[in-house]
Amino acid sequence: MKIALAIVSLFPSGxxxxxxxxxxxxxxxxxxxVTILASRRQGELPTDLTIELLPVSAWSNHxxxxxxxxxxxxxxxxxxxxxxxxxxxxxxxxxxxxxxxKARPTRWSDRFTARRRxxxxxxxxxFAPGRPTRCLxxxxxxxxxxxxxxxxxxxxxxxxxxTIDRTRRHPEFRADGTRExxxxxxxxxxxxxxxxxxxxxxxxxxxxxxxxALPAFPDARLVxxxxxxxxxxxxxxxxxxxxxxxxxxxxxxxxxxxxxxLMAGADLLVHPARVDTTGTAILEAVVNGLPVIAxxxxxxxxxxxxxxxxxxxxxxxxxxxxxxxxxxxxxxARRAQWSHNGADYGASHDLYSGLDRAADIIAxxxxxxxxx
Numbered sequence: 001m002k003i004a005l006a007i008v009s010l011f012p013s014g015x016x017x018x019x020x021x022x023x024x025x026x027x028x029x030x031x032x033x034v035t036i037l038a039s040r041r042q043g044e045l046p047t048d049l050t051i052e053l054l055p056v057s058a059w060s061n062h063x064x065x066x067x068x069x070x071x072x073x074x075x076x077x078x079x080x081x082x083x084x085x086x087x088x089x090x091x092x093x094x095x096x097x098x099x100x101x102k103a104r105p106t107r108w109s110d111r112f113t114a115r116r117r118x119x120x121x122x123x124x125x126x127f128a129p130g131r132p133t134r135c136l137x138x139x140x141x142x143x144x145x146x147x148x149x150x151x152x153x154x155x156x157x158x159x160x161x162x163t164i165d166r167t168r169r170h171p172e173f174r175a176d177g178t179r180e181x182x183x184x185x186x187x188x189x190x191x192x193x194x195x196x197x198x199x200x201x202x203x204x205x206x207x208x209x210x211x212x213a214l215p216a217f218p219d220a221r222l223v224x225x226x227x228x229x230x231x232x233x234x235x236x237x238x239x240x241x242x243x244x245x246x247x248x249x250x251x252x253x254x255x256x257x258x259x260x261x262l263m264a265g266a267d268l269l270v271h272p273a274r275v276d277t278t279g280t281a282i283l284e285a286v287v288n289g290l291p292v293i294a295x296x297x298x299x300x301x302x303x304x305x306x307x308x309x310x311x312x313x314x315x316x317x318x319x320x321x322x323x324x325x326x327x328x329x330x331x332x333a334r335r336a337q338w339s340h341n342g343a344d345y346g347a348s349h350d351l352y353s354g355l356d357r358a359a360d361i362i363a364x365x366x367x368x369x370x371x372x
Contacts, residue, residue: 039054063118065087173260196269269282
């Protein structure tokens with residue numbers, strides 16, 4: 001078949017973008033002709049994929065989403081199947097990594113812009129009752145939110161297994177010299193406790209919460225992958241670090257491709273997010289033997305609890321809960337047990353087949369069953 005995968009922005013470091021490209025390769029491996037449609041691309045992308053840019057112009061992100069949705073819909077007749085990685089219109093399949101906009105409370109500013117109206121319109125195009133779109137969700141909380149908000153027919157909703165890339169699981173890096181090499185490269189002392197954060201959006205991922213906790217742990221350093229020095233988000237982190245008088249203990253690494261290696265060099269993943277549909281970094285940390293401190297709003301935090309690989313903080317968030325979790329994680333023996341538990345969990349559970357399952361459904365979408 002000729003299959004189109006549509007995604008607004010395509011770049012190498014995003015989790016949704018990696019899923020899109022991974023599913024494209026799986027479909028190509030089954031003999032399908034796959035084209036990725038995008039409105040913009042950034043960074044160095046693989047050369048084995050067919051990527052087509054659709055000219056889209058808008059003043060806002062929600063305006064771009066609406067314009068891109070219209071551009072993709074105009075191309076639908078050229079393909080046997082259309083799957084969207086983001087809320088678009090006229091989709092056969094939606095691979096949805098976002099939360100439910102209809103389930104979120106209305107803000108006062110929504111009265112003055114078209115943002116919420118456009119977002120709900122795009123969401124309704126896939127989730128409203130009577131629509132034909134198969135909707136693939138990545139966490140149980142996310143699926144439940146959409147089902148309650150829209151009354152979507154249950155048979156159109158599918159919960160995907162986790163989508164961790166097996167090639168990013170390397171618990172052995174903690175014992176084969178990789179850990180020591182990374183720490184030397186980062187200039188981190190052997191006795192320092194390294195908190196790793198993987199986050200391009202500091203507020204969403206709760207980096208301000210981690211920075212506020214840092215003064216209570218003078219032996220800890222916070223290393224952030226995903227935010228560069230000099231960038232807008234980097235300046236924000238530096239300001240927060242300066243206010244807390246811990247800026248010299250915060251390292252900003254920018255975008256990194258060697259996340260498993262960084263996880264080996266760290267002692268703890270700190271992920272006190274405000275919103276996170278899944279939290280791929282959480283599960284990658286677990287399977288790589290890096291203990292995790294995360295909030296219960298993160299979809300993949302259930303695996304931290306199941307693996308006994310760290311602490312999941314209840315909602316509503318309280319700074320005292322984070323301090324207490326970090327104090328528990330200050331004990332080396334406890335971290336070692338969490339690390340061992342996580343690595344075992346990654347070896348014994350199916351955390352890797354989500355992209356294969358999504359490819360099954362995309363290829364068999366019209367029949368409502370996986371590809372034979």
